[in-house]
Amino acid sequence: MPGENLSRDEAHERAALLSVDGYEVVLDLRSAVGDSAEAVRTFRSETTIRFRRTGEGTSTFVDLIAPSVNAVSLNGRALDPAVVFDGSRIAIDGLADENVLVVDAQCAYSRTGEGMHRFVDPEDGEVYLYTQYEPADARRVYANFEQPDLKAPYRFAVTAPEGWTVWSNGAGEQDAEGVWRFAETAPISTYITCVVAGPYHYVTDSYERGDLTIPLGAMCRKSLAKHFDADDVFLITKQGFDFFHDNFDYPYPFGKYDQAFVPEYNLGAMENPGMVTFREEYIYRGKVTQAAYESRANVILHEMAHMWFGDLVTMVWWDDLWLKESFADFMGSFVNAEATRFTNSWVTFANNRKSWAYRADQLPSTHPITADIRDLEDAKLNFDGITYAKGASVLKQLVAYAGRDAFLEGARRYFKRHAYGNTRLADLLSILEETSGRDMKAWAKSWLQTSGVNALTPAVTYDAEGRITELAVVQEGDELRPHRAAVGLYRLSADGDLVRFARAEADITGARTVVAELAGEEKPDLVLVNDDDLTYCKIRFDEGSLATLRAHLGDITDPLARALCWSALWNLTRDGLMPARDFVSVALAFAGRETDIGVLQMVHAWTKTAVTHYATPEWREEGGRLLAEGGLRELRVAEPGSEHQLTWARFFAATAGSDADFQLLEGLLDGTAKIDGLDVDQELRWALLSPLAAHGRADEGRIGEELSRDDTATGKRHQVRLLASRPSAAVKAQAWAQVVESDTLSNALVEATIAGFVQPSQRELIAPYAEKYFAAIERLWADRSIQIAMDVVKGLFPGLQDSDETLAAADAWLTAHESAAPALRRLVLEARDDLARALRAQACDRLAA
Numbered sequence: 001m002p003g004e005n006l007s008r009d010e011a012h013e014r015a016a017l018l019s020v021d022g023y024e025v026v027l028d029l030r031s032a033v034g035d036s037a038e039a040v041r042t043f044r045s046e047t048t049i050r051f052r053r054t055g056e057g058t059s060t061f062v063d064l065i066a067p068s069v070n071a072v073s074l075n076g077r078a079l080d081p082a083v084v085f086d087g088s089r090i091a092i093d094g095l096a097d098e099n100v101l102v103v104d105a106q107c108a109y110s111r112t113g114e115g116m117h118r119f120v121d122p123e124d125g126e127v128y129l130y131t132q133y134e135p136a137d138a139r140r141v142y143a144n145f146e147q148p149d150l151k152a153p154y155r156f157a158v159t160a161p162e163g164w165t166v167w168s169n170g171a172g173e174q175d176a177e178g179v180w181r182f183a184e185t186a187p188i189s190t191y192i193t194c195v196v197a198g199p200y201h202y203v204t205d206s207y208e209r210g211d212l213t214i215p216l217g218a219m220c221r222k223s224l225a226k227h228f229d230a231d232d233v234f235l236i237t238k239q240g241f242d243f244f245h246d247n248f249d250y251p252y253p254f255g256k257y258d259q260a261f262v263p264e265y266n267l268g269a270m271e272n273p274g275m276v277t278f279r280e281e282y283i284y285r286g287k288v289t290q291a292a293y294e295s296r297a298n299v300i301l302h303e304m305a306h307m308w309f310g311d312l313v314t315m316v317w318w319d320d321l322w323l324k325e326s327f328a329d330f331m332g333s334f335v336n337a338e339a340t341r342f343t344n345s346w347v348t349f350a351n352n353r354k355s356w357a358y359r360a361d362q363l364p365s366t367h368p369i370t371a372d373i374r375d376l377e378d379a380k381l382n383f384d385g386i387t388y389a390k391g392a393s394v395l396k397q398l399v400a401y402a403g404r405d406a407f408l409e410g411a412r413r414y415f416k417r418h419a420y421g422n423t424r425l426a427d428l429l430s431i432l433e434e435t436s437g438r439d440m441k442a443w444a445k446s447w448l449q450t451s452g453v454n455a456l457t458p459a460v461t462y463d464a465e466g467r468i469t470e471l472a473v474v475q476e477g478d479e480l481r482p483h484r485a486a487v488g489l490y491r492l493s494a495d496g497d498l499v500r501f502a503r504a505e506a507d508i509t510g511a512r513t514v515v516a517e518l519a520g521e522e523k524p525d526l527v528l529v530n531d532d533d534l535t536y537c538k539i540r541f542d543e544g545s546l547a548t549l550r551a552h553l554g555d556i557t558d559p560l561a562r563a564l565c566w567s568a569l570w571n572l573t574r575d576g577l578m579p580a581r582d583f584v585s586v587a588l589a590f591a592g593r594e595t596d597i598g599v600l601q602m603v604h605a606w607t608k609t610a611v612t613h614y615a616t617p618e619w620r621e622e623g624g625r626l627l628a629e630g631g632l633r634e635l636r637v638a639e640p641g642s643e644h645q646l647t648w649a650r651f652f653a654a655t656a657g658s659d660a661d662f663q664l665l666e667g668l669l670d671g672t673a674k675i676d677g678l679d680v681d682q683e684l685r686w687a688l689l690s691p692l693a694a695h696g697r698a699d700e701g702r703i704g705e706e707l708s709r710d711d712t713a714t715g716k717r718h719q720v721r722l723l724a725s726r727p728s729a730a731v732k733a734q735a736w737a738q739v740v741e742s743d744t745l746s747n748a749l750v751e752a753t754i755a756g757f758v759q760p761s762q763r764e765l766i767a768p769y770a771e772k773y774f775a776a777i778e779r780l781w782a783d784r785s786i787q788i789a790m791d792v793v794k795g796l797f798p799g800l801q802d803s804d805e806t807l808a809a810a811d812a813w814l815t816a817h818e819s820a821a822p823a824l825r826r827l828v829l830e831a832r833d834d835l836a837r838a839l840r841a842q843a844c845d846r847l848a849a
Contacts, residue, residue: 004065004088006136007375008317011147017055018095018145020152022184024048025142028159029166029197032109032118033127040067042106043116047143049101051152059093062101063139063146065115070104090143103143112785113266113747115140116195121263123223123712127161128198130262130277132270135318135379138190149316149422151187158182158195166197169274171215171256185273186253187420189314194272196260201225205234207241212251214241217258220283223712224261227285233259236297236340240304243339247408250415253312259300263713264748266787269299271306271328278303285714286683289643291598294342301340302332308415316422318379322369322448323423325383326391329353333392344559348598349396350533351563353389355602358453358538358571360385363833365826366451369394370425370444377823380786386451393536394447400484400534401443402436410435443482450479456508457540458487458527466523472514473506473529483508487515488531488561489524490548498548498555503531525552528561538575539568550582554590563599570606573614576840579848580614583607584623588630597643604651612760613802613834614841616849627655632664640677649678649687656691657761665692682710686718693722694759700726717752724756732757732766739792740776743784750788754795763800770798770806774813781824793824797831802838810835 028044049062065088069081074092084091092101109118109129114137119128131138136146156168158180166172169192170183185193200219207214216237218230237259241252254273265279282296309331310324333353336345360366365381369391373379399407410432418427425448429440454477461469473487489502501524504517525548530539541549549565556562569586572578587607594600611623631652638645656665665688667673668680680688689706692698700723707719724735735757739750757766773796781789798806810832814825 005375005377006063006146008319008373011149011317014060014145015147015149017053017057017060018051018150019054020145020150021050021052022152023050023142023144023154024157025154025193026157027141027195029116029129030159030161032129032197033161041109041118042067043109044070045103045105045107045142047101047103047105049099049103049143049145051099051101051145053095053097053099058095059091060095061089061091062103062143063088063136064090064103064105064143065137065140066105066107068106070106071102072104073102075099075101088139101143105143107141110140111746112788113264114785114787117262117264119263119713119746121221121223121713122716126199126222128200128221128263130196130260130265131194132266132277133191133193134267134270134383135191136376138193141195144190146190147317148189148191148314151189151314151420151422153187154185154193156182156193156195158197160197164198165200165202166195167217167219167258167260167275168195169193169254169272183255188273188311192270192272192311194270194275194277196258196262196275196277200260201228203228203230205230207238207257209241209245212245214252215256217256218261219258220261220280221263221713224280224283224285227283228261229283232293233296233300236300237304239339240301240335243335244304244308247411248308248415249412250308250312250419252307253419254307264746266747269303271303271310271324273307273311276303286681287643287646287679289597289601289647290342291348291601291643294336294345294348294598297340297342298332298336298345298348301335302328305331305335308411312415312420313418314422316424318373318376318382319371320424321371321373321379321382322387322391323425323428325387326369326395329388329392330395344596346533347560347563347596349392350560351567351596351599351602354393354533354536355567355570356385357389357393357536358385359574361390361451361453363830365830368451369448374822377786377821380790381823381826390453390536396533397447397484397535398432398443401482402432402438402440406432406436406438446479446481450481452478453536453538454479454481454483455538455540456483456485456529456535458529458542458545459512460527460542462523468519468521468523470514471518471527472512473508474512475508475510480510483530483535483537485529485535485537486531487518488528489518489521490526490528490556490561491522492525492548492552492555496555497557498526498552499557500528500531500561505534508535526556528564530564531561533560533564538571539564540572541568550586553586554593559596559599562594563596566594566599566603566606573606573610573841574837576837576844579845580610580841581619581623581845581848583610584615584626588626591630592634592637597647600644600647604647604654608654613799613838614845616842616846617802619845619849621657624655624657628652628657628661631655632661635675635678640675641679642677645675645678646684649675649684653687653691657695662692662695662697665689666697682715685709686715686722690722690725694725694727694761696727698722713748717748720749721752721756724753725759727759727762727765729765732762732769736769736772739796740772740780743788747788747791750791751795754791758795758800760800766798767801769796770801770809773798774809777813777824777828778817778820781821786823789824790827793827794831797828797835799831799835799838802835802842804839807832807835807839 026046069085072079139146158166166180168182172182202219205216259276261278261280269278305328309327315323333345333349336342433440457474459472486505488500506515526545573583635648703722
C-alpha cells in the first residue's frame, strides 16, 4: 500500500464506493498526565464507523496513523491488525451494503502541532491538549475516511484526567462516570472535527439575535489568563455574527461557538465548527499596536466566515481549497472595515496581504487559484499566498466587476443550495451568473484558472497647455486579464499636500486601454493606476509620477493611496527596477510621517529586507547604519507612549549595529537609560536583548537571567532563539544538530532555534552549513512530519549565502533529485528563486552605486 500521502484519484475512487452515516469516537486521554514508561506516549482511541457501499467493489481502506492497533472488526468479523494495518491505512474487504467498522488503537500525542498536540506549561506544570487536523491529521487521533467529501455526523466521548474540562465541536457535559459526552454534530468533514482538553481558563458570554441564541466561550492557558482580553474577543465575535446574519440570510448552523487560544500552534487559526482554535500569540502579554488588534480581529472574522464558506459548504477535494480560503480571507477585511472599529482594514489588505500574494505569484511554483492538487503533500503546500491573499484580491475584483449586491446574493443562494454538501468551482460560478448576469466562465478562466500577476503602467501625453490629450493603461503579463480599475490623478496643493483631483473607473482589457474620461484634465504630479485598490496588479509609474513619489510620498493625504504607493515602490525594488538603496532613502525620508501603524510596520520589514538581501554586499554596512540612525532619530521624536514610539523602538533594536547602539539597548534594559514614555515591558525586553545576543554582547548567563524574569512558555521560546543566535561556531553546531540531527524539540522550539540560527550579521559563520543543508534535506523530508520538514527546509535554506555558487548548488541539487518528493522540490525551487531575485536586485543596486 502507499504510505501517508493520499492521492486525489484514491479519494475519488473511495467517494464513488461508499458514503458515511456516522462516527462514534471514544478517546481516553488520562495518559496525558503523569510519568510514562512508553517510548512514545499514547492514548486509547476507539472508533465506530457506520457506512454504506454505494458503488461497485467490496474492498477499501480506512486512514489511521498510530503506533499500534489493538483490534479491528468489520460487521462483527475480527480482522488481524498485523495483516490489515500498515502504519497509515487499514485494509478492509468483504464489504456489505451496510457496514460497521470498529477500530481500537493506541494513538500518539504530538509535539509537532499535528494531531493531538500535548503541551506542558513550564510556568505551572499543567498539561494542555488540543487537536489540529487540516488537511489530513484527524487520522492521527481516530480511524476515519480522511477526505473532505465524505462528510458525516460525529459523536465524541472523552475520558480525561480529574479536574480537566473537555470541549469538542458539539455541546458537551460530564456524565456520572466522569466521561465527557458531546452532542452529535451536523455532517462535517474529518479535518474540522476537534477536541480541546485541559485545565484551561474559560470565559463565557452569549450572542442573541431574535430567537437565535449562540453560547460563546473563549479560553486560554491558566498562566495566560491575566493577559486575556476576552471582552474584546467577544466584541469582535458579536460584530461578526451581526454582519454575517445581516448579509448571509442563513443562521449560524453549529450551535455553540467556542474559541480556544492554544500553545505551540502552527497556524494562525482553524475553523473547527463550534470550536475554533487560534495561536495563543493573539493574547498579548505586553503593549502592542492597533495593527496587532486589527490582525486578531481579521483572523477571528476569517474563521467565522468559514462556518459558512468551508464548514457548511465544503470543497470536494483540495483543488478547490480557494472556495473556502479566498472567501474567508476576503471576508476578514470586508467585515473588519464595515462592522468593527478597524475601518481602514482595506489599507492593511493592500499593503500586507497583497504583498504576500505578489511574492507567491512570481515564484516558479505559482499556480492558478484553482490549483491542480494531486495529493495531500500538494495540498499542504497550497495554503499559500495564492490561495489566500491573491484569491481574496480577486474576489475584491469580482465585487467591483459583478457588484456587491450580486456577490452577496450569490453567497446566500450558494449556502442554501449546497448546505452540508460539497462543491466545485462550477457550482459557485453558475450561481454568480444567475445573480450578476455576467459571463462568469470567461472571468473565471482569466482570473481563477491562470497564474501570474499583471503590471499596469500609465502612458500619458499632453498638449502645449499641459492638459492630458490621452491617458492609456498599458498591461503586461503572460495572461492579459480584464481589470475593473480606477485611475487617480493627484497634484500638490498650495499647502504641500498631494491630493486627488480627478478619478475615472474603466474596464482595462488587452495590452492597451485608453481612459477617455480623463482627457482634458490638467497635468497631474502623480498618476495612480489601481487607485482605491479595486483590482489585483502590480502598479507601475510614469517617470514624472516616480519623481513625485521620491520627493513627496509622505505628502499623500489619503492612507490607502499612500499604502498603494509604498507597495508599488517595494515591488519595483523586488523586481530589480529600483535600487535597494533608493527604496531605503525614500523610507528614511517618509516613514516617520506614516500615520497608519500597519503600513509603517510593513515599511520597516521591507527596508530590513532591502538591506539584508537586495543591496550590494559593499553597501550593506552603510545601509544598516542608516537604518539604525533613522530608527533612533524617529524613536526620539515619536510621541511619548504612542504605538509609533513602540514600533520605532522595535525597529531600532532590530537594526542596531554599533557600540553606541548596543550601549543604549543595554541602558534601556538595566534602567540606566530612558526614553520618555517608552514602557520597557517584558516583550520589549526580549526585543532589546535579541541584537545583544546576536552580536556577542549577551552570553548564556545573561540570557538565563532574562528567562528567570520571564519563566514562561513564551520566555522559553525567546531564550532558545537567543541562545541559537550567539556568534559562535559551537553554538551553531549545537543548534544545527538539535534541528537537523534530532527530533526531540517541539514545533515551537524548532521554529525558535531556526530563527536564532539564521542571523544576517553571521553570514561567514553559517556558510559551512550550505553544503550540509543540501546533503540533509531529502533524508529529513522522509523522516519528519511534513510540518516540521517544511519548517526546516524553508528555514535553513542558505539564502544568506547570496552568491552564484549557492545558486549553482541549489540547481545541482534539483538536477540530481528529480525524483524527490514534489513538495520538497517545490520548497527548494521557491527558495532558489528568492535567491536569484536577490542577486538580480543586487545587480540593480550596484548600478546605482
